[in-house]
Amino acid sequence: MSSSNVNKVPDVDIDPKGVFKYILIKVHDPADDSTSKNIVRGYGRCPYHADIFEEVENKELSPKELEGECLGGGRIKHDDANKTINVYGYSQVSKCWNIFSPKKV
Numbered sequence: 001m002s003s004s005n006v007n008k009v010p011d012v013d014i015d016p017k018g019v020f021k022y023i024l025i026k027v028h029d030p031a032d033d034s035t036s037k038n039i040v041r042g043y044g045r046c047p048y049h050a051d052i053f054e055e056v057e058n059k060e061l062s063p064k065e066l067e068g069e070c071l072g073g074g075r076i077k078h079d080d081a082n083k084t085i086n087v088y089g090y091s092q093v094s095k096c097w098n099i100f101s102p103k104k105v
Contacts, residue, residue: 005029005064005065005066006027006028006029006035006036006037006066007035007037008064009027009037009039009060009061009064009066010039011037011038011039011040012039012040012041013039013040013041013042014040014041014042014043014076014078015042015043015044015078016078016080016081017078017079017080017081018044018077018078019044019075019076019077019078020042020043020044020046020075020076020078021042021043021046021047021048021049021052021073021074021075021076022040022041022042022052022073022074022075022076022087023040023041023042023049023052023053023056023070023071023072023073024038024039024040024070024071024072024073025038025039025040025041025053025056025068025069025070025071026038026068026069026071027039027061027066027067027068028066028067028068028069029065029066029067030065030066030067031065038071039056039068041053041055041056042076042078043055049070049073052073053068053070056068074087074088074089075087075088075089076088
């Protein structure tokens with residue numbers, strides 16, 4: 001599998017509005033660990049951080065033969081219409097709000 005598949009995974013996919021959990025995932029190609037990147041995912045439909053990871057793994061990573069590692073998570077309060085976002089909290093895994101810039105989201 002080409003490392004370009006890693007680059008085909010969108011950097012951010014979060015709900016446009018609401019308060020919900022998010023996770024930061026390191027994505028890599030197991031056949032070529034030289035290319036990786038961090039992605040952010042957050043969905044109100046997922047009550048737990050692990051649910052988000054499972055959805056991403058099944059729908060985005062496995063079909064492209066990629067793997068992911070959850071680096072942590074927290075909560076996001078997002079209002080796309082008013083261009084506001086508040087990243088806070090932590091998951092049972094770890095805090096990661098200081099690992100990525102909210103400007104990325």
